[in-house]
Amino acid sequence: MTTSEWLRTLVPLVADLPQDIPEAERYRRLLHTLRTLFPCDAVALLRLEGDSLLPLATDGLSRDTLGRRFKVAEHPRLKALLDAPGPRRFAPDSPLPDPYDGLVDGLHGHLHVHDCMGCALQVEGKAWGVLTLDSLRPGSFSDAHLDVLQAFGSLASATVGAAMRINRLAQLAQSEHLRAESYRRAAGQPERPLLGHSPAFKRLLKDIDLVGASDLTVLVTGETGVGKELVAQALHARSPRADRPLVSLNCAALPETLVESELFGHVRGAFTGAVNDRRGKFELADGGTLFLDEVGELPLAVQAKLLRVLQSGQLQRLGSDREHHVDVRLIVATNRDLAAEVRAGRLRADIYHRLSVYPLPVPALRERGRDVLLLSGHFLEDNRSRLGLGGLRLDAAAQAALLAYDWPGNVRELEHLIGRSVLKALGRQQPRPRILTLTDLDLGLPQAQPAPIARPAPLPSAPSAMGLRQRVEAVERQLVQDTLERHAHNWASAARELQVDRANLVRLAKRLGLHHPK
Structure with missing residues (x-):
């Protein structure tokens, strides 16, 4: 040249x-x-x-x-x-x-x-x-x-x-994220970045950036294994509290008798085995963020005390009448339908409305397209480093199998699959290769079944004289009703799923004869 x-x-x-x-x-x-x-x-x-x-x-x-x-x-x-x-x-x-x-x-x-x-x-x-x-x-x-x-x-x-x-603003957000990571490393938790390029994942990141900077309570929802805890960590890292502690508690991992003590603390003699005063998670998170995973598992008695803390910031340790004030930003997560839990009487309606100020759904891995290959690369590098391999890659058939699978266990299932497959591939290659290639046989995923022939959804039962316009309106009415029920009649969340403006959704509901907010 x-x-x-x-x-x-x-x-x-x-x-x-x-x-x-x-x-x-x-x-x-x-x-x-x-x-x-x-x-x-x-x-x-x-x-x-x-x-x-x-x-x-x-x-x-x-x-x-x-x-x-x-x-x-x-x-x-x-x-x-x-x-x-x-x-x-x-x-x-x-x-x-x-x-x-x-x-x-x-x-x-x-x-x-x-x-x-x-x-x-x-x-x-x-x-x-x-x-x-x-x-x-x-x-x-x-x-x-x-x-x-x-x-x-x-x-x-x-x-x-x-x-x-x-992109100076983006760099500022990154620096806040790194400060938050120092707390997780101090607690012995490995660094786990949020990775993805798909439209669904970019929408999630946009929501995280939007609500992260506020003090709103966030309800993170999604299937098991989608990474709800990572989302909570990202929300904390983007908040003004990023240089303060992020404290986590899995509400499903504790017996009912210990949940209250874990959340609010206890004083000496409050129960058998309480030999010292102990601060609860709320006090430990004072000034920072408290993440409650599987919040739908909280007992009703504890829900009432949690509501008081959310309303006033006041709490009492178990066995004490002394008031403690805390300033905590709350992030909660669940894979349950909390609106259904309210209807079943397992969750108080007032606590539900306090927890769902900003619903944040995390997309399932099957909705994220080629993100599965990006995440696979991350897990492959982790395994390559841990096992001391010179290189670790996926062949074309393995990549196709990953893209075709439905991932009921989401990102957690992918992580375990990659780790298991690497060991299987190592076991079948002697001597140990410098570069190890995973095949679709190593992954052991079920073969993708041919897609069923698409058929139009059945229309709601209606008189045979119903015309085209009436039939279309019937389908629209059913779709809006189903979406509102999934989001516990949160019109903003339903509008996001339907990809329409909230005001337009309200006008559509009114035209269809559905109840709408005043």
Whole structure:
């Protein structure tokens, strides 16, 4: 490539610097230009976060790469790039393992990366991350390419800096998240990021950003295993209380006789075995956030005391008449239909309305499309690191099986499946391979059944003389009624599910002869 061609290739990137371009698109253009300038099969942009490098954008690598975390201490090539004062090229016969072996997109078999080079990126005077370039052909890179990469690295750093300045609010939210993570690490809880690119997941993130900054009580709902606790952690991290404790309690994990003590504390002698005064979860969370999982399991007697705390912030420890005041933001979660629990008499109506100020449904994994591959990449990297493997990947049939499965156990089921499948695959390969590929046989998922022939839903019973308009209105009326019942007649939540404006839903209900709020 001549100097003039090289400059013409870079001009669009320079022109993009002052523009308000989405971060993902900015990085995509950066990597596209990189592949145009250099003879490579794959490129990646990774950000340094703690002791790991997180892929932000890739071109030429398998989709699950974006879900991985590359611990710097476990990947000597990445560490060498971070430590080097400038770009570095690795010889084709370098003994250092390449982190992308087996991850180059579209390959069949275990063809390893042969040529690799990259550079560290400095942004605002600090190490920000790395750019990596990989080729399957030995000798693709030369020392002359290092000079070009030196210049391109400066432009890449400017591109990242522009994205950081334009997205300063997003960076602030991230810093709050990191402060919240320090509390979880102090409590011995592993870091578990929220991962996903699907429309359903992006809507969830938007809701988290919206309500996280408030002090509203949030009711997180969803099937078992969707990650409701992770959502609660994200809500806390985005709140003004992020630098205060996040305290969790699983209401279903305790016998009924201990729930009150766990929530509100007790004094010495309150019951057999109470040898000392003890603060409850509400006092421990004072100034921060209390997360109550499986809140539908709370006994009715405890619900009355919980209501008092929510109304006034006042509580009494078990066995004491002394008042304690607490300032706590409450997040609760359940996989039950709380409106049905109210109708069955197992949940007080007043506590239900206090807990469901902002309902936040978490989508099931089957509703998140290709997010299953992103999450699989994250779990694969966890297992690769834990088992000391050089590489861990999914073949095409395994990816197809993951996409076709219904996931009744959601993300938790996927995590357990990946861990189990890795061990099964290791057991059938002797000697132990450097790069392990999981097949659909290792996953052991049931074969997808052919989709049934779609038939129109039966219309509500009606006189045979009913015309088309009346039949359409009957279907609309039934749909609105069913949706309102699922959301306990919360019109805002029902409107979100039906993807209409709340005011429009009210007008539609009025036209259909349904009860609507005044």
